[in-house]
Amino acid sequence: MSQSAGSNTRNSIIALLFFASAWCCLFFVCPFHLIYKEQLTLFLCDKAYLTSLLAKPAFAAVIAGDFLTQFFLYRFAAATITVLISLAVWDGIRRLWKRDGLHNAVLCALIPAAACIALSCHTEYPLSMTVGAAIAAWMAYGCSLIGNKTLRAVATVAAALIIYPLAGAHSLLFVVLTALHERKRISAALGILVYGVAIIGIQGYAYNLLWQDAFSYPLIRGYSYKHSLICLIVELAAAGAFAEGFIGKNRIAVSCSAVLVAGGIICLQFDAKKEYDLKVSTLAYYGKWDKVESMGRENRFKSQTAAYYYNLAMARQGRLPDELLNVYQPLFYGLFLPVTMTETYSKVLAGADALIECGDYGQAQHSAMLGMTFMPNQRSSRAVRRLAEIAVYNGDTLAAAKYLGMLDKTLMHRRWARQTKALVENGTATPLNSYRDTIYFINDYRASLTNILDSGNAPAATLDYLLCYDLLIKNLVLFMQDYDRYYLPKYPSIIPPRIYQEALEMMEAGPEYNISPEVKSDNQLFLSGQEYKFPKSYWYYFKYAQPGNEN
Amino acid sequence: MKKILSYILPVLIICACGKGPVLETGTLPELVPDIAGVTVPRDIAPLNFKVAGAERVKVEITAGGCRIRVSGSFADIPVRRWHRLLSQADELELRVCARIGGKWYGYEPFGITVSDDAIDPYLLYRRIDPGYELYARMGIYQRELNSFKETVVFDNSKVSPGCMNCHSVQRCKPESFQLHLRGNKGGTYLRGGGLPDRVVDMKNDRTLGTVYPYWHPSGNYIAYSTNDIRQSFHNVPEKVLEVYDLASDIVVYDVRKDEITVLPLLADSTKLETFPVFSADGGTLYYCCSERADNFADVRYSLMAVGFNSDSCSLSGEPRVIWQAEGKSVSFPRPSYDGRWLMFTVSDFGNFSIWHPEADLWMMDLASGRARPLEELNSPDTESYHSWSSNSKWVVFSSRRIDGRFTRPYIAHIGEDGRFDKPFLLPFSSPEYETLMLQSYNIPEFCSGPVSIDKDLIYNTERKPITVR
Known part of the structure; x- marks a missing residue:
């Protein structure tokens, strides 16, 4: 007896250590994958919104999952909530398997829980999936508590009917767990499997879902996760764990299996560069520009997003031309993030930030709107915040009221919405004057920036963005044209930033351009073969920079 | 008492x-x-x-x-x-x-x-994220007007994800229906003409792609505009998008023969012809026409009319201008089915009025030829697409009066004198619902019964080729 108690204690300690390690992994290794999930959702505390969710499968999982995802705004909460929900999955399965008399049920149940945690490291794997798994595990446990076989069969049939609207795709976990529970009665177990899978298919059809979608909802297929099989991982892990616990008693082997499952899934899907991109993007969204600056300067992944936000941070300080070539630049793709069908929604949404800085609210709105449109659920707290800001800048009070009204119904953005609304109402936030009306095609940055500059009402960053854009696309003729038209009349007597001087020197500009003697002599050195002395110069960029493979 | x-x-x-x-x-x-x-x-x-x-x-x-x-x-x-x-x-x-x-x-x-004037029991519309040229999910839905029940007619979740547009029913009758599908399952779903439902491939080397449809009252023809559409951005905060045609003509499709008839009079390459509609008796084809212009802001459409002979599927007489105004452009003409009125949208330029905040509804008395702005329906923001109920006593129209961004359908009753009563927003179960919704209601059309689509035809059948005459 005491030996058994000791074994249970050891198992529980191992389980605790496992969850603690998982928490550390989520908190330290991939926190921004979790935090970004908050930006991919827009949960509204409103009866009409909640009612609209009832018409879709997995409504209980989605409501609970999306509600909790709001708190992912905070790194600590994101890791903690994910681990706690996975712990609920583990506990439900552990209790069930303990009743089944499985050896090391405590440890075996770690394996499907490990799969849940590892899958959660992906931005598009919603928390509602894990909540669905927890619902499935506990409903399976609940059914197993019924001793009478007939009653249990009736309860299982009824539960299989209602679990899909409640939990979605992971109702399959319920089917697997109850079938395993009935393993001694093969016909009953097979019956449950066939019935359960058929019910999911039929209900999916009734919800107007393709069969692949029926077995993956609320995970939306067609994004990073291309295959429905991804949703079977938890079920397969559960079946494998059960088999392992049924066959062997080796605690170490089971524990290692859990670690291997978690590690394997994480290794297969975790993308360190994406974590880096999400981090820099999120820090910019939170307004932590000092951190953005240091990340962009380092840019250890040679990331387009990090370069983009570094440039934006510099532009905000009026230092864009001074710092442009001191860091990695993916040609001109570090200045603007274009909107295309092949671009990721995170980049499309992020693309609004530089456009807002330049005063191009038309394209910024387009980026924010399409960023949200391309997202798995077409809802995003970050996109709605951006749209609200753009509407305020535009003086579009009706649209601003709509977006701010939506944010007012969230828990985490309510305060910001009310503050912004107050600014609009008391006239502190004043719209910019109108520009000269013209039209231009999508991603035509030059047309847009020159129009804003022509209006005479351009924000400070617009001119630097235009000139740097000319330089990075290596079009010195356009640079000279824009320099003469916009920069020289504005700053006739000051010495321009060094990068501009270098470009002007290449164009053999006259004395009215205030090129310093130092730049002139450096150019002579560069041309005389001492290029290695000027690796950060525009001359070097102009001569050697070529499109790479990055992004 | x-x-x-x-x-x-x-x-x-x-x-x-x-x-x-x-x-x-x-x-x-x-x-x-x-x-x-x-x-x-x-x-x-x-x-x-x-x-x-x-x-x-x-x-x-x-x-x-x-x-x-x-x-x-x-x-x-x-x-x-x-x-x-x-x-x-x-x-x-x-x-x-x-x-x-x-x-x-x-x-x-x-x-x-x-x-006491009855209204058709269904409203058909497309729900879409605000009209940018790139899209994700969208669908055609129908709403029972006497309840809040909305059902999907077809959505693009199963056609990975293709665009669909310009659903159209003949005089509110679901027995004659058409819908364009774009993308890898592209084609035009057609019901009517006494033939079984089919998906036809309208692409051919003689015309541009068919876009805006309107059914002939006989149900035998659909007039289409063929448009080469572009989308661009404005540079002023109060405007967002401009959608315009580089080229457009008008053709007539014979639903019984699956045959397109090119109308030389309405295929003038120096002009832009679009938004064809038939009069209530089918004897007149109304449409919008503009001269080409280098500057998008100079493209202004006039409201035109030309005779249509339904026996020979040909035009009769010369096209004539029936309404134009200095500095204004016409789009979406829609005659009432009782033949008394012709409603249209007026904006400052171009034809895609939904992105024009100044766009308003106007209506012409076809007996007198006089037109007036519908002040009782218009708001400071956009009013654009509109259609009539089968008894011509109600209109449904798109408006952005609530937030300036998302289109919502409004319904209004017309009196015998041609004046409209105050319109009401399509009822929602919760007044919050429409404010929380991030999609627009596009092309609202009354329908006398539910529309159903044979999805198998879309997924699994070859596109039927058409002939061009």
Whole structure:
């Protein structure tokens, strides 16, 4: 007896250590994958919104999952909530398997829980999936508590009917767990499997879902996760764990299996560069520009997003031309993030930030709107915040009221919405004057920036963005044209930033351009073969920079 | 009895408003949506509403001797009792109390007129993220007008994800229906012409792609515009997008033969012809036409008419301008089915009026040829697409009056004198619902019955080729 108690204690300690390690992994290794999930959702505390969710499968999982995802705004909460929900999955399965008399049920149940945690490291794997798994595990446990076989069969049939609207795709976990529970009665177990899978298919059809979608909802297929099989991982892990616990008693082997499952899934899907991109993007969204600056300067992944936000941070300080070539630049793709069908929604949404800085609210709105449109659920707290800001800048009070009204119904953005609304109402936030009306095609940055500059009402960053854009696309003729038209009349007597001087020197500009003697002599050195002395110069960029493979 | 009730009811409603004193404002409440003084058909879903800024409302709706009382965060009117009330009343009176900042306020009562003119029981529309050229998910939906029930006719979740547009029914009849599908399952779904449902491939080397459809009253033809459409951005904050045609012509499709007839008169490469519609008797083809211009802001469409011979599927006579105005451009002409009116949208330039905040609805009396702006329907923001009910007593039109971004359908009743009563927003179960929704309602069309689509035809059948004459 005491030996058994000791074994249970050891198992529980191992389980605790496992969850603690998982928490550390989520908190330290991939926190921004979790935090970004908050930006991919827009949960509204409103009866009409909640009612609209009832018409879709997995409504209980989605409501609970999306509600909790709001708190992912905070790194600590994101890791903690994910681990706690996975712990609920583990506990439900552990209790069930303990009743089944499985050896090391405590440890075996770690394996499907490990799969849940590892899958959660992906931005598009919603928390509602894990909540669905927890619902499935506990409903399976609940059914197993019924001793009478007939009653249990009736309860299982009824539960299989209602679990899909409640939990979605992971109702399959319920089917697997109850079938395993009935393993001694093969016909009953097979019956449950066939019935359960058929019910999911039929209900999916009734919800107007393709069969692949029926077995993956609320995970939306067609994004990073291309295959429905991804949703079977938890079920397969559960079946494998059960088999392992049924066959062997080796605690170490089971524990290692859990670690291997978690590690394997994480290794297969975790993308360190994406974590880096999400981090820099999120820090910019939170307004932590000092951190953005240091990340962009380092840019250890040679990331387009990090370069983009570094440039934006510099532009905000009026230092864009001074710092442009001191860091990695993916040609001109570090200045603007274009909107295309092949671009990721995170980049499309992020693309609004530089456009807002330049005063191009038309394209910024387009980026924010399409960023949200391309997202798995077409809802995003970050996109709605951006749209609200753009509407305020535009003086579009009706649209601003709509977006701010939506944010007012969230828990985490309510305060910001009310503050912004107050600014609009008391006239502190004043719209910019109108520009000269013209039209231009999508991603035509030059047309847009020159129009804003022509209006005479351009924000400070617009001119630097235009000139740097000319330089990075290596079009010195356009640079000279824009320099003469916009920069020289504005700053006739000051010495321009060094990068501009270098470009002007290449164009053999006259004395009215205030090129310093130092730049002139450096150019002579560069041309005389001492290029290695000027690796950060525009001359070097102009001569050697070529499109790479990055992004 | 009525007189006694009229004295007692205000007392009752004030008593019902709560324990504290009620402050009489002497004004109408700020209703969301605005339903004060609107005219509704008998078969319409409850006009649920809220009072702006109110934590709680209490509402009493009376008509004759019947009464409905509701309270809550918004007026959530029971569907059955509402219909019972509407079935026996011509006028409803609504009294509202609202709790704002912990205090109860009483407001002036307001009325809703109930019209005996019937309305088609369904509204068909596309729900789409605001009209950018890239898209994700969208679908054609139908809404039962006497309830809040919405069903999917077809959505693009199963055609990974293709665009669909320009659904059209012939005179509100679901028996004649067409829908364009784009992408890898592209084609035009067609029902009508006495043939089984089919998906045809309208692509051919003689015309541009078919876009805006309109059915002939016989059900034998569909007039299409063929457009080469582009989308660009404005540089001013108050405008967003400009959608325009580089080229456009008009063709007629024979639904019985699956054959396109090119109309040389309406295929002038120096002009832009679009938005064809047939008159109620089918003898006239109305459309919009503009000269080409280098500057997009100089493209202004006039409203044109030309005779149409349905026996030979040909035009008769010369096209003539029936309406144009200095500095204005016409789009979406829609004749009423009784032949009396022609409604159209007027904006400053171009033809894609949904992105023009200045766009308004106008209507021409076809007997006199005189047109007027529909001030009773227009708002400071965009009014654009519109269509008539089968009895020509109701119109549904798109408006962006709520937030300037997301299009919502409004319904209005027209009197014998050609004047419209105050329009009402398509009823939603919660007044919050439409404010929380991030999609637009596109091309609202009345329908006399539910539309169903044979999805198998879309997924699994070869596209039927057409001939061009």
